[in-house]
Amino acid sequence: MNRLKPVFSLAGGVLLVSTAGLLIRISGGPPMKVAFYRVFFAFLIYTLVSGLFKLRIPYSLSFREIFLVVLAGVFLGLHFGFWVSAFGYTTVAGAVIPLSSQPIIVGVLGYLFYREKPERKILLPLFFIFTGLFVMFLMDMKIEISIGLGDILAFTGTVMVAFYFIVARLWVPRIGVLLFNMWTYGVATLVLLIGVLWGRFNLLPLRGVELLCYFLLAFGCSFLGYSLINNSLKHFRTVNVSLALVGEPALSILWAFLFLSEALTVAQFLGFVLCVFGLFLHFRQIR
16 A cells, blocks of 8 residues: 555646646636746745744755755746746647647656666557647647647746756755745746736736635645655656656646536547556556
8 A cells, every 4th residue: 555655646646736727717817927826825835834844954055956946946937937828828728738748858858867768668658648649739730820829838838847847856855845845936936026027917906716716726736736746756757757747738628628618629539538548557557
């Protein structure tokens, strides 16, 4: 049973973060406003929890170590800024499909920084997942060209979060999930605040439904969801965690269909089925 706990942790984290697209749509707020409040509220939650547990760094950090943590926070802020902005140009499916490229990006970065060579047994899940998501992306682009900008924003956000996970893989085992996320979300809040001020976006007023959605995004997705995912980095290699995260776009598309009536195309349905099958194979292998 103890061997299964990391699997449940990773699966639960993926399930929670997959609701982000749905909550972003329901909030109805401008993308940069959504991104800022999600990260800001998450930072407050991490700070509160870290304070309650009286967490402290057990040793003095060097300049290089502080720089890397700050760099991770910058990547995190850029991820949310670019990715949430994609929702202003495309559907939930269009915004989450580019996330399918994350395992490839993380795999390459993992090899470059940690010399982590992907195992052969992940090739079959990768084949099913990327075949399905590539079919969705290619065919939907032919139907609606205007989603191109949204795809670019979402893909850029995916690259940013891949770098974030590369740094997290190094630092989570050293300082713990809560402290790492408190620091990085604090930096990400500043990054997004700069973006808000630069673009002259309005952060007020706040409607009740917006506050609720921002809180759920912060607590359910950013705090609980990504804490579970980051915690799984202690047990699984970076590329394995990243591969499991492909479940986020698949589930996000499902939630959008069920709750927002964003109908799936034939290509999206086919991609969803292939993605779920690939994830099933993946979770069987990492048990």
